[in-house]
Structure formats: structure tokens, C-alpha cells
Amino acid sequence: MSLPRLSDDTLAALPPTVARLAFDRADTRIGIVHLGVGAFHRAHQAVYIDDLLADDPDWAICGVSLRNPDVRDALRPQDGLYTLALLDGGPTLRVIGALREVLCAADERDAVLARLAYPDVRLVMLTVTEKGYCLSADGVDLAHPDIARDLATPASPSSAIGVIVAGLALRRAQGLPAYTVLSCDNLTDNGGRLRRAVLQYARQFDTGLADWIDAHATFPRSMVDSITPATDDALRADVDAALGLHDAWPVQREPYAQWVVEDAFCNGRPPLERVGVILSSDIAGWDRAKLRLLNGPHSALAYLGRLLELETVSDAMRHPALSAFVERLMREDIAPTLGAMDGFDAQAYIGAILERFRNPAIRHRLGQIAWDGSQKIPVRLLGTITDARAAGRSIDRLCLPVAAWMHFVRRQAQAGVALDDPMADRLASVGATMIVDARQDVTAILALDQVFDAVVNDARIGDALVRAYAVLGDATPADVERALAAV
Ligand code: CS2
Numbered sequence: 001m002s003l004p005r006l007s008d009d010t011l012a013a014l015p016p017t018v019a020r021l022a023f024d025r026a027d028t029r030i031g032i033v034h035l036g037v038g039a040f041h042r043a044h045q046a047v048y049i050d051d052l053l054a055d056d057p058d059w060a061i062c063g064v065s066l067r068n069p070d071v072r073d074a075l076r077p078q079d080g081l082y083t084l085a086l087l088d089g090g091p092t093l094r095v096i097g098a099l100r101e102v103l104c105a106a107d108e109r110d111a112v113l114a115r116l117a118y119p120d121v122r123l124v125m126l127t128v129t130e131k132g133y134c135l136s137a138d139g140v141d142l143a144h145p146d147i148a149r150d151l152a153t154p155a156s157p158s159s160a161i162g163v164i165v166a167g168l169a170l171r172r173a174q175g176l177p178a179y180t181v182l183s184c185d186n187l188t189d190n191g192g193r194l195r196r197a198v199l200q201y202a203r204q205f206d207t208g209l210a211d212w213i214d215a216h217a218t219f220p221r222s223m224v225d226s227i228t229p230a231t232d233d234a235l236r237a238d239v240d241a242a243l244g245l246h247d248a249w250p251v252q253r254e255p256y257a258q259w260v261v262e263d264a265f266c267n268g269r270p271p272l273e274r275v276g277v278i279l280s281s282d283i284a285g286w287d288r289a290k291l292r293l294l295n296g297p298h299s300a301l302a303y304l305g306r307l308l309e310l311e312t313v314s315d316a317m318r319h320p321a322l323s324a325f326v327e328r329l330m331r332e333d334i335a336p337t338l339g340a341m342d343g344f345d346a347q348a349y350i351g352a353i354l355e356r357f358r359n360p361a362i363r364h365r366l367g368q369i370a371w372d373g374s375q376k377i378p379v380r381l382l383g384t385i386t387d388a389r390a391a392g393r394s395i396d397r398l399c400l401p402v403a404a405w406m407h408f409v410r411r412q413a414q415a416g417v418a419l420d421d422p423m424a425d426r427l428a429s430v431g432a433t434m435i436v437d438a439r440q441d442v443t444a445i446l447a448l449d450q451v452f453d454a455v456v457n458d459a460r461i462g463d464a465l466v467r468a469y470a471v472l473g474d475a476t477p478a479d480v481e482r483a484l485a486a487v
Contacts, residue, residue, distance in 0.1 A: 002246070003243075003244065003245055004245055004246065005078055005245065005246050006078045006082070006083070006245040006246065007077070007078045007079045007081060008025065008079045008081070010245050011081070011095070013244065013245065014095065014244075014245070015242070015243070015244060017093070017242065018083070018094065018242060019092075019093065020095060021050070021095060021097040022051075023054040023057065025079075025097050025100065028058075028100060029057060029060060029120055030060050030062045030100050030101060030115070030118070030120060031058045031059040031060065031121060031122055031123065031270070032049065032059055032060070032061045032062070032122075032124070032125060032270075033062045033116055033124045033167075033179075034046070034062070034063050034125045035064050035066060035124065035126045035128055035160050035163060036066065036127040036129070036132065036160070037063030037064060037065055037071050038065075038127060039228055039230060039251045039252075040224075040228050041125075041127045041184070042084070042096065042251045043226060043228045043251040043252065043253040044127075044184070044224055044228065044253070044257055045125060045127070045184055045224070045259065046063075046096055046099060047096060047098075047257070048257075048259060048272065048275045048276070048277060049061055050097060051275040051276075052272070052275045055271070055274060056270065056274075058120070058270075059270040061098050061099050061100065061101075062099075062100065062102075062121075063075075063080070063103070064102075064103045064104070064105055064112050064163075065102075065103070065105065065106075066104075066105045066106065066132075066159070066160060066163065067105070067158070069104040069106065069107065070249075071102060072104040072108075074248035074249040075099065075102045075249060077248070078247065080097070080099035080100055080101065081095055081096070081099075081247075082096055082099075082247055082249055082250055083095055083096070083243065083250040084250070084251055084252070084253070085235060085238070085239065085251070085252040086254070086255045087229075087253065087254055087362050088255045088359070088361055089361055091238065091252070092255075093239065093243070101115070103115070105163060109156060109157075109158075112163065113163075113166055113167060113170060116167025116168075116170065116179070117167060117170035117176065119176055121179060122177075122180065122265075122267040122268050123179055123182060123267070123269065124179050124181050125181075125182045125183075126160055126164075126181070126194075127184045127185055127224075128160045128185065129185060129375070130185060130186065130372060130375035130376060130379065131372060131375050131422045132159075132160050133160065133161070133183075133185070133187070133194060134146055134161060134197070135187075135193055136197075137453065139196050139197055140196075140197035142200075144159075146158060146159040146162070147159055147162070150162030151201070151204050151205060154166060154169070154205050155169075161194075161197055161198055161201050162201070164181055165198055165201055165202050165213070167179070168202075168209070168213050168217060169202075169206070169209050172209060172212050177266070178213065178216035178217040178266055178267060179266070179267055180217070180218050180220065180264075180265040180267055180269065181194060181198070181218070181219050182219075182220050182222060182261065183219070183221075183222060184222055184259075185224075186224070186291055186295055186376075186379065186380075187287075187291075187379055188287055188288055188291060188379055188383065189284070190222060190287065191219040191220050191222065191262060192219070194219050195219035198217075199213060217266055218264045218265060218266040219264075220262035220263070220264040220265065221261075221283050221284070222259065222260060222261045222262065222283070222287070223259070223260040223283060223286040223287040223290050224258075225256075225257065225259070225290055226257035226258070227253060227254045227359075227362060228251065228252070228253040228254075229252060229253075229362055229364040230365070230368055231249060231250060231251055231252065232363075235252050254356060254359055254362055256356055258278075258290075259272070259276075260278040260279075260283050261280075261283070262280065262281065262282070262283045263279040263281055264281075285338070285339065285341040285344070286341070286344075288383075289341070289346070291380055292338065292380070292383070293330055293335070293338075293346070293349060293350060293353060294353050295380045296334060296380040296381050296401075297326050297329060297353070297357075298313070298357075298369050298380075299370075299373070299376055299381065299401060299405070300326055300329060300381075301313055301316040301317075301326055301357070301366060301369070302367075302370040303370060303401055303405045303407075303408045304316075304322055304325070304400070304401060304404045304480060304484070305319070305322060305366045306366050306367065306370055306408060307404055307472075307480045308477045308480050308481070309477055310322075311363075311365060311366065312362075312363050312364055312365055312366060313357050313362070313364040313366060314358055314359060314360050315366075316357075317357050317358045318358075321481060322484060323354075324484075325397070325400075325484045329397050329398065330350045330353070330354075331347065331350055332397075333384070333393070333394075333395075333397050333398050335347065336388070336391070337384050337387040337388055337391070370420075371421065372420065372421050373405050373408070373409070373419075373421055374422065374423040374427065374448070374451045375421075377405055377451060378451060378452075381398065381401060382402070382452070382454050383454070384398055385399065385402070385461060385464075386454055386458070386461070389460060395461065395464045396464055396467065396468065396487055397487050399464045399465050399467070400468045400471070400472070400487055402468070403442075403468035403469040403472055404472060404475070404480075406434075406441065406442065406445050407469070407472055407475035408475075409431045409445065410436075410475075411431075412431065413429075413431025413432045414431065414432065414434075423448070423450070423451070426448060430445055430447075430448065436473075438467075438469045438470035439466050441469060442462065442465050442466045442469050446462065446465070468487075471483045471486055471487065
């Protein structure tokens with residue numbers, strides 16, 4: 001029997017076990033455009049905004065996918081409504097109504113640009129993942145095909161940076177104030193890096209526009225945190241059964257969420273402090289602590305865990321040698337690289353993260369975390385390694401997950417399995433040449449300068465990576481077990 005669709009019209013039919021909206025959607029106005037309306041945004045920032053709308057109706061969201069129409073096609077027939085499952089024992093379900101509009105820029109570009117130039121829109125947020133920024137070492141990668149294409153036709157952009165700048169150009173032309181651009185991706189200094197990329201991009205074709213953006217727009221930094229496994233068929237089936245309605249794209253996450261935002265908004269801001277967001281004039285340190293202590297160990301679990309043929313984070317945490325290794329890595333190798341921060345207790349933070357990783361109600365696939373290694377390794381692990389090395393500490397343990405990624409690349413390439421990575425083609429050709437001679441293999445992969453530019457000229461780091469790669473042998477599960485016992 002096919003179920004009626006979740007929508008504004010069927011909301012009243014929700015069973016009492018599912019939490020409903022605390023506000024009337026008709027009273028809300030769109031004040032935010034969000035680029036990258038994937039599961040993480042819908043499970044994190046959109047939920048904070050959903051909490052806020054009962055109190056302040058001015059900040060409903062227009063969610064935009066840049067390329068892929070799937071979210072738009074799933075959510076538009078349900079008026080942007082979807083279900084959030086909080087995973088803790090039996091899931092707790094709640095319908096989220098913060099998304100008042102869902103667009104796809106690939107075939108609705110004019111509607112997206114019109115929305116960005118809409119006077120009520122005062123905030124543009126992004127979750128486009130590391131690769132979606134098209135960054136170079138200190139700006140935008142002008143050679144990136146998406147950026148090059150947008151620079152040729154800036155009024156009809158397709159990249160995130162192109163869309164942000166085209167929207168700002170329209171506002172300037174119409175005499176409207178700029179909007180705040182808030183990056184919510186896992187990058188160190190995310191707002192600062194985005195600002196530099198945007199200004200460099202705009203300067204390529206309109207210096208007046210670049211100066212106007214520099215003077216009027218702001219790019220606050222932020223730290224976002226909540227573990228959000230991809231939606232799977234089990235979730236879809238559970239949600240439909242519990243709702244008695246069909247939801248084409250529910251999302252799931254752990255109960256814990258944190259959002260720390262630099263208080264630097266140029267055109268008003270949602271009163272985010274009312275819904276538990278930490279606003280601070282200086283958030284440097286928070287983002288680094290989270291990237292290094294949560295995302296770094298996540299990637300370590302992913303690559304070592306996949307080589308051990310484990311499936312999920314909680315499986316990896318039940319593997320005695322791997323979980324002991326990761327805990328030691330966090331407590332003894334990563335924590336000392338973080339400077340003191342007011343109100344921050346690194347060891348307590350680590351304990352809480354380890355508990356979250358162990359949550360048995362969450363099936364967070366290691367394969368999902370392993371995606372995009374070329375983008376994640378530098379921000380999550382290489383900075384920690386260079387800092388530990390500069391402080392004269394041992395980097396042997398820290399190099400093991402990076403070496404595990406190298407073996408992961410080699411094994412995938414040689415098994416003919418395509419990597420989910422924007423550098424998949426280059427990684428496949430390097431991986432095919434790797435022969436398990438540690439010096440030769442590590443040298444070949446270190447030549448990928450977009451990944452390793454920060455460490456490639458450091459012989460001590462190179463030597464430590466060669467040792468770690470050698471310790472992993474051929475990277476069979478038995479080899480990895482031996483390596484974990486040895487470091
Ligand atoms: C994970 C993150 O997929 C990954 O690479 O490390 O998505 C992680 O779950 C979140 O950053 C947690 O806040």
C-alpha cells in the first residue's frame with residue numbers, strides 16, 4: 001500500500017510519537033540561503049533554525065543544491081519537510097520545517113540568484129564539503145575547471161564561490177546591503193579561507209566589486225559538530241512506518257550537536273544564542289580542537305579500520321588494538337598540539353568524543369568517512385604532524401593513519417576499485433605504480449603536492465611516513481594488527 005506523502009497538508013496526520021513543528025510555517029519568512037542542502041545541513045544547522053523559528057520567524061531557509069537535483073526532487077513534493085531521527089537507543093523522530101524552499105542551481109540558476117538578491121535574505125551559509133571550496137594554498141584555485149568556467153561567465157555561475165559572488169554583485173547593483181557568508185564546513189579558519197577565495201575570485205573580473213565585498217560582507221568562522229551517518233534504507237523504512245506517511249529523504253544523527261560561530265555578521269543575525277549556539281568574538285582554537293581531536297581520529301579509524309575489514313566506527317571502537325591506538329593518539333599525540341583555551345579541557349573533550357564513537361545505536365560507515373581523503377588528510381592530520389614535529393615530539397604514531405591512507409589508495413587502485421575522491425584519477429594512477437617498497441611508494445604519493453605541500457620538503461616527516469608505511473607491511477588485516485601492537 002502506498003502511503004500519503006509527508007507535506008504541509010498531511011502534517012496534522014502525524015502520530016503523537018513524532019515531534020511536530022513548534023511554529024506555523026505560513027508565518028515564517030526566508031532570511032537564509034543555504035548552499036549544499038545535504039544530510040549534514042538538514043541534521044544540524046537546519047535543526048537549530050527550526051528551534052529558532054517559533055521565536056523569530058525571519059530566518060527560514062531556502063536550501064540550494066549546486067548540482068544534484070535529488071534533494072530538491074525529494075523534498076519539493078513534501079514542501080521542504082523531512083524527518084530527523086536522533087539515534088540513541090530507539091530513534092526519536094521529529095519533523096523539521098525550517099526549509100521553506102528547495103532549489104537546484106544547475107537547472108534553476110535564475111531562481112537561486114533572485115533569492116540571493118532578495119532584501120530579506122541577510123545570511124548565506126554553506127556546507128559544500130572541503131572540495132566544494134576549490135581552494136588553493138591561500139586563495140581560490142584559478143585553474144580549477146569550475147572556477148575557470150565561472151570566471152568566463154560570472155553572471156551564470158555554478159561553483160559555490162561563483163554563486164556567492166554573483167549574488168553579491170546583484171545586491172551591489174541594486175543598492176542592497178551585502179549578506180554574511182557563513183561557512184559550516186570542516187576546514188581550519190573556514191571563514192577566513194572562504195573570504196580570501198571570494199575576494200581573489202571577484203578581483204579577477206571586477207576590482208570594484210571585490211573592494212565592495214571586502215568593505216561590506218563578512219565571513220565568520222564556525223565550528224560544526226554532529227555525527228551524521230548517511231541515510232540508508234533501514235532509516236527510510238523505519239521513518240515511513242513510524243509516520244504512517246512517506247518521507248522520501250529523512251536524515252539521522254547522534255543526539256549531540258555543537259555549533260560555535262564567530263560573531264561577525266554584517267547584516268543582522270539570527271539570535272542563535274537562544275537555541276544553544278555559542279557565539280564568540282574569537283573562535284580560533286575551537287575549530288582546530290574539533291578537527292584534530294574528532295575528525296583526525298575519525299579518519300584514522302576509517303583507514304586503519306577499512307584495512308582491518310571493519311565496517312563501522314562502533315565496530316572499530318570494539319577492536320581492542322585499534323581503539324587503544326586511537327585513544328593514545330588523541331591523548332598523547334594530538335592533545336599536546338592544541339594550545340590552552342579558556343574553558344577547554346582537552347582530556348574531558350576526548351573522553352566525550354570516544355563515548356560518541358562507541359554509540360552502538362549509530363551505524364556510521366568507515367567507508368563514508370574514508371571519502372575525499374586527499375582533501376581531509378591535510379586539515380585533519382598533517383597540521384598536527386607539523387606542529388608535533390616543530391615541538392620536537394615523536395610523530396611516529398601520528399604518521400600511521402596517513403600511511404594507512406597510502407596503503408588504502410594502493411589497495412583500492414590495484415583492486416580496480418574507484419575512490420570517492422576529487423583526485424580519484426591521479427590517486428588511481430599513483431596507486432597502480434606502488435609496489436610496497438616503502439621509500440618508493442611514499443615518495444610517489446608525496447609528489448601529490450596539493451595534498452602534501454606542507455610536509456613534502458621535511459625529510460624527518462618523510463622518513464617517519466616511510467617507517468609507518470613499512471610497519472604496515474602489505475596492509476593485510478594481520479599486518480595492521482602487528483603494526484598497531486608495534487607503535
Ligand atoms: C566525518 C565527519 O565523514 C567524515 O569525514 O569525520 O563528517 C564527522 O562525522 C563530523 O564532522 C562530526 O561533526
